[in-house]
Amino acid sequence: MKVLKVVVSLLLLLTPLYANSLEWNLTANTTDLNLFSSQYVGQLIYQGEGDNPIEVTNIGPLPYGEASERFYYTHQNESNRWQRVLLEVTLRGHRHSSGKVEILNIDNRLLQYSGDSFTIPIGAGPDLIPNPGFVEGYNSDGVLGRGSNYHYRYPYQFITIELAVTPTSDNNLTGSSTQGIYESNLHFSGDNLALILSLEGRSRAEMVAEGHTFSIEMVAHETLPFDQLIERDSFTNTLRVGVIEYSSFETGATVNFASDATSSGADFQLTSIRNSIPYSLVFESNLPPKRAEKVLENSSGFPTTTLQLKKTTSTHSEVITEHLLSGEVGIYVDKALKNSRLPADFYSTQIYCIITSW
Known part of the structure; x- marks a missing residue:
């Protein structure tokens, strides 16, 4: 034992x-690269104005001889070994002191090509309005109104952007060639924000060789x-x-x-x-x-x-x-x-x- x-x-x-406009809620550590089903890979925290489109681009490493306008996991040492993936985005709005969490996009946004984008539909942040009672504001439940309890500028304290990757049938992973570490670097950009996410994953074949893996990811905000x-x-x-x-x-x-x-x-x-x-x-x-x-x-x-x-x-x-x-x-x-x-x-x-x- x-x-x-x-x-x-x-x-x-x-x-x-008081957070930045866009920051990571957890570090994306080396994880199992599941070649057969969708898997959660990370979470972003957004605060700022609503109706803000965020573009996601693939900045490499690119597979040898493949189109650059797609998302890939590429082998760390052999660029001719790769797996194409799709990115799935789920947005959740977190109310102020009420603690309520609501899904903002019922149909998750699926990003298929480098340069695709998703939109933050509504603003979020701790900002207070200067004269509650004289102008409209939001209370802790996100209800718009006037009065001393309606003092927030935005209906949400922050918005989480949850990311998952879904492998496609488009890959070059045959036989023992699946072994190793694969990488994918993504660039997020929007109005006054930019962020790079570096992902790594091990293939299933590598896991068989190594015996076992254990991972813990912290998903609460720091x-x-x-x-x-x-x-x-x-x-x-x-x-x-x-x-x-x-x-x-x-x-x-x-x-x-x-x-x-x-x-x-x-x-x-x-x-x-x-x-x-x-x-x-x-x-x-x-x-x-x-x-x-x-x-x-x-x-x-x-x-x-x-x-x-x-x-x-x-x-x-x-x-x-x-x-x-x-x-x-x-x-x-x-x-x-x-x-x-x-x-x-x-x-x-x-x-x-x-x-x-x-």
Whole structure:
């Protein structure tokens, strides 16, 4: 039995958040390059004016001899090995202190060619209007009106841009040539904003050779205002903070979470020099699909499931077993926190992820 401990740090800022026009909400680390289905790769945070088109272009590396107006993952060392992908964009508006999240594009925007764009339909940001009551503004629920409660310039605090890549049948990945690391660099540009996203992915064949992979992605914003945290106050209304994925062609595993590295305790706290805030941790498994479960002290953990895959080469084929677990981590605080008077400060926490293989 092998045990691996991973630490995830989360920093919360209990003061208003003023972000740039466009920034990354998480770092896109090297991940499994799934050649068969769509996969989530990252998230952007937008604040600014509405009706703002954002153009996405492919800035390389380009596959050898292929058209430059498409999106690709290209092999790091062999440019003649590549996979064409499509980009799927989902926009979510986050209200001010109410904490509500709404999908802004019911039909996700699919970007097929370099230079395609999507549009931010409405403004977002913490800006206040100068004379509430005399001019129209938005309240915390995004309702337009006049009065002391209608003091926001925009209906949303910020907008998240969630990105997924979908592989197409257009590729040059045959036999063992799929092994290795693939890259894709994307440039986002709009009115007074520009950003480059660098993506990397490992092919499935490389994963078979390496045995197993485990990844954690932090999806909560690096800093979070207190008035948004206190709205996440129940098991069914959590703040999504992380996504985990485990894959192994050798061993199954059980994943658990703890508040310290030496035990299976569940005393989760956001702490500053002067104070602390207790919170609860929830894990919802997507694969295998299970209901969300609160992490308790001495929890038995979350085991992997198995998937049978057929591996085919030029000379033979075989069925191999993959052990899989993926899911989302969320947190919530006590409802009584809304009535507390905590001092403004930086509060941070660490969540220990413990993987036990078997």
